[in-house]
Amino acid sequence: MKKPIKPTDGNFHRSIRVLEAVAESGDNPRFAELEKLLGFPKATLNRLLGQLQEEELILFDESTQRYSLGFKLMALARRSWQNMDVRRLAFDQLEWLAQHTNESVQLAMRAETEMVYIDSIECTQSVRMSVRVGDRIPMYCSSTGKAFLANMCQEESAQLIGRMRFAATTQATITSPEALATEINQVRQQGYAIDREEHYVGVCCVASPILNSKGEPIAAFSVAAPSFRAEQETLVQWSELVKTAADIVSSRLPPWG
Numbered sequence: 001m002k003k004p005i006k007p008t009d010g011n012f013h014r015s016i017r018v019l020e021a022v023a024e025s026g027d028n029p030r031f032a033e034l035e036k037l038l039g040f041p042k043a044t045l046n047r048l049l050g051q052l053q054e055e056e057l058i059l060f061d062e063s064t065q066r067y068s069l070g071f072k073l074m075a076l077a078r079r080s081w082q083n084m085d086v087r088r089l090a091f092d093q094l095e096w097l098a099q100h101t102n103e104s105v106q107l108a109m110r111a112e113t114e115m116v117y118i119d120s121i122e123c124t125q126s127v128r129m130s131v132r133v134g135d136r137i138p139m140y141c142s143s144t145g146k147a148f149l150a151n152m153c154q155e156e157s158a159q160l161i162g163r164m165r166f167a168a169t170t171q172a173t174i175t176s177p178e179a180l181a182t183e184i185n186q187v188r189q190q191g192y193a194i195d196r197e198e199h200y201v202g203v204c205c206v207a208s209p210i211l212n213s214k215g216e217p218i219a220a221f222s223v224a225a226p227s228f229r230a231e232q233e234t235l236v237q238w239s240e241l242v243k244t245a246a247d248i249v250s251s252r253l254p255p256w257g
Contacts, residue, residue: 011048014040018048019069022058028066078254086210086219087119089252093245094121094221100241103225104129108144108207109218111136113164115144118219129203129224140164140180141173143195143207144220149180150187151209151217157184172197192239197227204230206238208246213255221246 021037022029029037035045049067052058056072090107097105098121107119114136122130139145139160149157158181166175174180187193195205207222223238230238 011051014044015048015052018045018052019057019073022067022069028061028064028068030065030067034067086249090210090219090221090245090249091119093249094119097121097221097223097241097245098123101223101225101238103223103229103238104131106131106144106222106224108137108142108220108222110139110145110148113139113160115139115142115148115220127226129200129205129226131224137199138164138167140166141169141195141198142222143193143205144209144222146180146183146187146193146195147207147209147220147222148217150184150193151211151215169199170197170201174198190239192243194235194239202227204235206230206235206242208239208242210246210253211250212253218253219249221249 017038017040018034021034025033025037031045031049034049035042038045040048049058049060052070053060056070058073059068059070060066061068086109087107094105094107102123102125104123105121106117108115108117110116115138117131117133117135117137119133120131122128137145139149149160152160161177161180161184164177164180166177166180167173168175174183191208193207195203195207197204203224204227205222205224207220209217210219210221212218221242223242225234
């Protein structure tokens with residue numbers, strides 16, 4: 001949709017509009033298409049395009065008479081992504097999860113055969129799950145760990161499981177590679193992972209992974225709650241919220257590994 005030109009729009013704002021139009025056109029546009037889309041006077045648009053070409057923010061193909069985004073813009077985007085860690089990219093979605101579930105939520109990353117909590121928000125309910133940033137939990141008895149394993153390539157996942165040292169911390173803890181492999185297959189099929197009192201008695205969790213452009217897990221969101229508030233139907237509802245949040249953060253990651 002064409003945005004109205006404001007009297008206060010200067011060269012900077014108009015240049016941004018041109019960049020947006022080229023980026024959102026779906027096909028590298030010609031001058032006439034940009035003129036129609038933006039509604040700028042021909043002389044103004046020609047001047048802006050020339051300035052953007054000088055700065056290598058836009059490229060012009062003489063053979064096709066079409067414009068495309070320049071390599072400098074891509075380089076700037078790469079630098080921006082490199083300066084943003086996953087905690088910053090994910091924090092608003094962590095807040096969103098906390099608000100929509102009214103439970104404690106976590107963000108975790110893998111460290112060898114364990115998951116490390118790198119951020120969390122505690123709910124305000126009197127009975128709640130609490131973790132500290134830096135706390136670790138084995139992958140085989142955590143929803144985040146199982147979400148990771150299910151989204152790794154099967155060969156890498158199998159190798160990782162082979163290095164695990166299983167130990168029961170509750171009666172529900174998975175204690176064998178075979179049982180974990182069966183659980184991971186189920187996670188792949190359903191699209192989310194659940195921890196049913198497998199590490200802490202009375203605590204259930206549901207998790208979904210944040211994936212990079214190659215489909216590899218780099219982190220995972222989880223919702224943790226007392227088991228009396230986390231019946232199966234509730235966990236399934238939360239799984240949709242966790243997956244939505246994870247997918248949003250995944251879409252923010254750079255288009256390279």
